Amino acid sequence: MKSLSKLLLPLRSLPGVHPVMRGLLLTVLVVLVIFSAAVYGGFIRATRVADSEVRGKERVMLGNQIERLIRSSADAMRVQVTWDEAFARVGRADRPIDDKWADTNLGGFLWSSFEADDVYVVSPGGGMLAAWTRGVRTGSQEYDLLAPVVSARLKAMADNRSVLGTIAGHRHLVDTNWPVGADGRPLTRWSGMLARDDGGLAIVTIASILPDTQFAALRGTPNHLVAVRHLDAMALATLGKSLLLDDLDWSASEPASGNSLELRSPDGEALGWLGWQSDDVGATISAQTMPLLGTYLVFFLLTLGIGGVVIRQALQLARQSARREAQAQRDALHDPMLGLPNRKLMMRRVNEALGRLDAGEAVFLAYIDLDHFKAINDTIGHPLGDEVLAMAVARLKAVLEPEDVLARLASDEFAIVHRNVPGTEQASLLGERIMAAFAEPFLIEGTSLPVTASCGIAWAPDLAQEPDELLRLADIALFRAKQRGRGRFRYFTEDMNASIRWRQDMEVELRRAIAGEGLEMHYQPIVHVADRRVVSFEALVRWHHPDRGDISPGTFVPLAEHCGLMPQLGDWVIRRVFADSAAFGDAEISINLSPLHLAARDFLPQLRASIDEAGIDPARFVFEITEGVLLDNSDRTLTLLGDLRDMGFRIALDDFGTGFSSLSYLRSFQFDRIKIDRSFVQGIENDLDGQAILKTIVNLGRTLRMKVVAEGVETLLQQQLVEASGCELVQGHLHARAMPMDRAAALVRPAGVPRLRLAAG
Template sequence: MKVVAEGSGGKIANAIIIPMIAVVVLAVACVCGLMIWSSQISDESAENSQRKLLNGALKLKLDQMARQQVGTVVWDQAYFNTVGEELDHAWLYNNIGHWLKSTYGFSRALIVDRDREPVFIYDEKLNRDWMTPEIQNQLSTAIARTRAHYITSFQRTPSGLYRFKQDQTNDGRILAETGLVRMGSHVYFFSAAAITQEVHTITAVRRPPAVLVSFDKLDSEALAKIANISGLADLRLTENAGLLPRLATVELRSPKGVVIGNLQWRPNKPGTDMLGRVAPVLLILALAIVGLTIGVIDFTRQTTRRLASSQAQAVHTASHDSLSGLPNREQFSTLLSEALKKTQDEAVGSAIVYIDLDRFKDINDTLGHAAGDEVIRAVAGRLKAIAPKTGVIARISGDEFAMLLADCENQQSVEQILTRVQDQMVRPIRIDNNELFVSLSMGAALAPRDGTDPGELLRKADIALYDAKENGRGRWSFFDNSMQETVQTKDKMSRELRRAIDNDALDVAYQPQCDASANEVIAVEALARWTHPEMGSISPSSFIPLAEETGLINDLGQWILRRACRDAHRWPDLLVSVNVSPTQFKHPRFVEMILETLDDFNLAPNRLEIEVTESVFAGQHMTILKSMKRLQDRGVKIALDDFGSGYSSLSYLRKFPFDTLKIDRDFISDMDDSLEAEAILTSIIQLGQALGMTIVAEGIEARHQIGFLADNGCHRMQGFYISRPLADEALAEFLDDRAMKQAMAVAANEEQQPSLPLKLAKG
């Protein structure tokens, strides 16, 4: 056996080790390649950034030249001295050429007249030979653009004349084109600007301007300034970029697009530098990985041998729950199939019992998941102690267990075991310093009475468990066909409800709320109604809990809210109150959906009141309070419904400033027979008044109830005495009828008032 295990372990080891070596080699190669690629990308990115800086410095220099020409080209004297037939060269020399040289260092200047002929050539060394046809050809494009820009700046007026429109380029006063040209062995910056008047007049004919072209040599001093601005090292001007291929290059082009030179510099190499620093570390890591791989290979061989020898333990672990030590769902299914096969072969009975911990979520929420785990382990231990030797206990899910009872004679024998289970749960479970009393709900199905198929029996046991939980928890139920019919009916109703929501087949009734005098309707409460075409009218007490149970409550609540907001425009003076379930409040976008609905129907937030019960706070106090505060800050009113029906209402009044307090209807119905109920009602109203809330009493069924509540300061009344819930059309008629009766009563009251005697003035 040992030899077989070692042989099996060796095969497993080889199956692991060979791919591992391949993966390690591939990983090392990938890391090295990635580092080299990353360094190249980093170098290229740094070089591109420096290239952008250099281009920016060149543009800055050219823009500066254009701005420096403003005082010379936007000048009436310069304009009139360049448009005449005979030019004053001495004036042009002193006021343009020499002035630009002495002020800005422009070493050369050229003036081209309106006919594109050079009429003035300046050089600091009085050399005119530099202006050659080749230079004129290089500049022709820039000069043409400058002239065209100037001409198009004149816009035609309705009268047929032309008016100059100020250009917004450069500083807004100069029309210029800039660039670089080569003159002999040197490269020059140039700026070609139109010579214009200081103030333009309306003209009948658009004529091209004379153009001043200023030149500044790109010498070592200019290179140093550009290198300083762009932060480049060893910036140099070369004619052939191929002479120094390791340097970064920016090509200098003439206005014609011809390369006239290259600026080269020693670029930063952050990626290469980083690779040089990291390479030794990578080498050390590679050696460490090789050593680690050898160690892992040896460890893997030993581990696979141990795993091969402990296969039985691995199988047990895979088939059992780690927390409770009980068989898991898969193992239980296997054991159940074997037991049912025996049932068929030997004609013996078996039972499947589903067991669920009642309100287990409350334990996790209040004491934490660690306490919940302790409870699971304690319950598992007690169930194992009770189960007969032929029985099996398994943990199916978080708080759900399953019991397989083989060789059961009848239902009574199963009930005896279930009674023992309930007796075990009477004793508390001690967690730290807490004693927890845990109850169980159980559902059972018997084979062969309820079937012999494993899936069918599990489903029927689950239906029986559902019946036990529905009928009070802490009990057991055995499956019968009526339970299945109930489940199918609920399933059908939930599907019909889904269809009704999707098809807009529900209705909303509105129950009016009057003021303290019971004369004026000031609010309505929206209540869902469902009339099924086959099942007839279905009570909200049936389909709303069903919506909660099946997860439809969010869609149902949103449908009611949208309908109420839509209908609210029919009664612009009324507040609309809508009930919201705890499940809706837990939706992550609940507040956003409320606000979006208000926007969709253009309803003011202060016309909407959200009614909540204290159960909405269970387990998520701070999250719920923050959501309610967001709604309240936007103007939506928040009402605490059924006040006094729970245990914690007063604590929630301290935590959140509700706008409205609705008194539970049980207090109203008890006030006729109980002085204590009247005292409690008075106290609740006084409490609400002290907290600045609007008090609403619901369940009003008699006139004297309104009188008592009004005398004690209640603000709004709601109940059948005032009106039953009404459809929107019926509510409109109710409001119109009530308004008419009130108007008639006012008129009758005025007629009964005695007339005042007339006093005649003395003549």
């Protein structure tokens, strides 16, 4: 108050100022001081609240990340310990563990693959049976510190509250009730926590060692695997960097400054603190706002500035609102990644162009699709795929005329709106300009990548009157360009309508063929190279049309995919192969499984019905899937494949090596066999690198306990090179083409074997 009195004293003694005005000024000043103090106090509180909110979110984010690390460690361990051999070697509590096997498959593998610093195999009661530090067997000194924690968690895990998977029931063992899933599979008991280690902090994960198929072998509580990952300074720095938390470190006591998170064990034991430099926003807000606050005070004293500030802020808000509205309108009509007009805006531009046409003019619409872009994207990755799209747009813009409109219709589909005189000559000129844009390969990170495009062109008003019809005709022309081999353009002609009608007629006839037994199965032998003995067959569907003759699978299978007939076609194939299998004795039969068929909701019920109807043994059949089935790596897909395996079927990965992620799929699912794509066999006679790659794939299959089949063997030299690489099973025209059921079945009877040998030799 004394300071305020000193401030008001000069105002009280202002000479020549009317007392009323003087009182008004005093009132204004007092109100200003009080108001400014309130504003400042509120501002300080707001910055502190903002800092508190930021720190709270950082603590939640760090806690969640630690939980994810613990859970991911458990998931990684489950893959290695849910395994018949692992259970037999180290999992049974009533038998000694296999030290040599455990050194390789547990201690060494978990260190090299998952960076587990310490690994222990412990008994159901927590007694240590084996220990490794960074993949090297060691004594029990390190485990002595963890033994009480592990023993306590093992007791807690017995209540079946911490389980990987959904519990459908329990199986009574000699010493416990073990949780099982809906398919009877024992579920993994697990526990994960933070714990103090020798002078620091560590993530400790415990998981039970279980069989993955021989469920009956589990008679009592098994041994458990304990993995320890030390959170040293480097690990914490990596964790902090991933969360944008600077100077993340552990300490036994609460840090004096910055943000921190207290750590406790599941039993409530204090484990210390994680501290870091918080991204406080209060100081930044203060530094940026204080000058504005001072300016506000000056303008307040001048009175006139109040109106100016208010008006200026109002205008600024109005401009921001207008900019946001304009941006929203632009976003609704433009592609967010490339900034091009989208389908809606393109159709509007076509409609506007049709409305402004002069006599003798036409609006051309070129529908462009990048060829095999999905395969390119899967091969080089989505970031580089986006770069390919951007380069394609730049090249298309370079061949456009000033008034042309380039739009993006879908992921790899574009359209160009162009005005010119009507006719095929101008359509050809437009198509040639577009093809010229893709004449040279794209240079992606120093690698030359050939990218082609297919294009369909139509024009109005000669061919269409409405934008939707014009787009439909251009789409038909695009389809014809793809039919002719891609990498070309076609302009719409009336005969193309006939091809669309042909496709519609073929769809109707394919439906009839499926329903009326108009299809038949052929079988191609798979041969053991050592004695040319037929060991199995691949089932291939064929269609002999009564009027059109033989129709290639390359024609009717894509048609079935396009019109939604793959589930019906796939069910027909499975039923027919099951019925034919009686003629093949004990020979295995492989069936190709389409991604669209596998995705059908009634796939498993239909399959079970077919098994019951035919009375077959699923162990005789192998389902072949391509990488397309696994592209999304969804839980449902992996669950379905697991269900097929549990039913007795075997699973093969077809066309191995042609996709970007073939090796990763071998980790996500345990296949029974892999089929080497024919591209690795064709031309191998003069390709030393190809021979080395083939041998590497065969060795990989053997290491993973998978049979390996080489496809596309057409010459004796190719077979010799395949055999030299260690591959024992081959398939190809050298031995036999796909043949009707009766001829194929004869090959597995004693009289049929010599005929195949003569054909092969």
